[in-house]
Amino acid sequence: MSFDDDPGRGGGDPADDRFSTLGGTRQTRTRLPEGTGDPYGSTRRPQRGSRSLVMVVGVVVLLVAAIAFANRGGDSGSSPDGQSPKKPDAQSTAASGTKPVGGKQGGIASGFAQTEQGAQSAAANYAVALGSEGMFKSSTRADIVRATHDPAVVDGLLGRLDQAYTPSFFKNVGLNDDGSTPSGLTFVSRTVPVGTKVTQQDGASATVEAWCTGLVGLAGPGSTKPVTQTWFTITEKLKWVGGDWKITSSSQTQGPTPVSGDDRASTADEIAKAVQGYGGFTYAR
Template sequence: MSLGDENGYGSGSGRTDDGYSTIGGTRQTRTRLPDGEDGDGYTTPRRPARSSRSLVTVVGVVVLLIAAIAFANMGGGGPDGSGGSGNGGSKPDSSSTAATGTKPVTGKNGSIPSGFAHDEQGAQSAATNYSVALGSADMFDKSSRRAIVTAVYAPAVAAARQGDLDKVYSGQDFLTSIGLNADGTAPSGLTFISRSNPAGTKIVKFNGDTASVAVWYSALFGLAGEGSKNPVSESWFTNTFDLAWIDGDWKITDFTQKDGPTPVGRDQAASPAEEMANAVEEFGGFTYAR
């Protein structure tokens, strides 16, 4: 039913703009007798005239239904109608995502942004960019991994971290489990996807030259292509980075990771393998700064 039709009942109602039109615009008039009496040869009992009240009732039901569906999609599924999230949290302040007026960084350390501001905003921007780099497919290549670690970690930590990461990313069991070759490359005909997509950050602690920043993000990971045994899937994590101001920039001294918060998945159909493989080539990653 369209509520935008000027005559109220849609274009197929038989009405016209002629105020004197009756049935089909023929200007014929029928006299209806009480139900059961013969008048014009039509013996069907007379239906009660429609009132505007019935239309209003229908519209009201539709509006309530749409509102209920919208509420359900927003997560209002808790048994008490609270959405299951509890009432202990508070809404983020509008300034948490507002533009600050500070221009994004323009410097780079290799392929990774550098030269972040010596303030809370700069710490958040650094942590977010470092999260993207550490979650990228480049971490599975030995030379690019070493460049990333050198760029994002504090010098005193980077050397020790290099060895630990080499063991993890070069382990044959690990590479086999995710479907990669021994050198960390994808098998022929498949595209390896590993990408972090930050959704938000928050300052946990800030003390001038040190900071702790939590980065909430989704991660795409897997092999795209026909016959893949490890199709690309999505996961959600929160990394908390401990940062120190060293030689004019923020550097990681340590970090921890935990699962979630994970949103409810929608009932969208998964894209074909070829479309997913093309997406990672066509859509580049972002440099995050605000």
């Protein structure tokens, strides 16, 4: 997804609703190609255009918080001395043995170590917070941004966010004009980091990539914006500020996206109950 996407764009023919292919409890499946060819290769059947639109819109909705990442900075993926970054080894995701952080700011984990693993933990937890439904509420949005970002960039980001979360945008994602959830439905916006890696780090700065999957949509009887899954990678530039890692700028790209399975799609009611019954995690290495 490009940050140039307009999150407030809507309208058009209702019959061309970008969510219609997943309406109600209907399933949308991607079949694996026959034969022994690489399922990710050229033999893979092209996905239907409407499904592609669903995935794109899902990313827009889930990471509208990426508007807060407006200070985009290019990152070559190389270390300052021009050498290639260290590749993850077989044990790169093994437990470090370090106890999870005990601090919390605005309900978000804080007090990460000034180490490579500390930077990865911070990036993962911040991705979760910025992809949450709390970003759609003015009462909690400012707290999330202040807890995750360098104070030097907070005020500017909040100003841009206030301009982005408009009644027309809320309507486009199925919410009420004030961002509240329609009666009888559950708004879902969750980011789940799958893995992280550091591409640059020195004593006071780090660049971390977080590969994530996410859920977004409205769950419940009669929902016209059913919950869909998205895949994306967030690159966070972190700075050591006041004894903790904080975001100075971020960017986002789509994928890597695995081939969809043939799992039965759950009903809207099942999804709503799952979201209400299962909490999130504090990520630590």
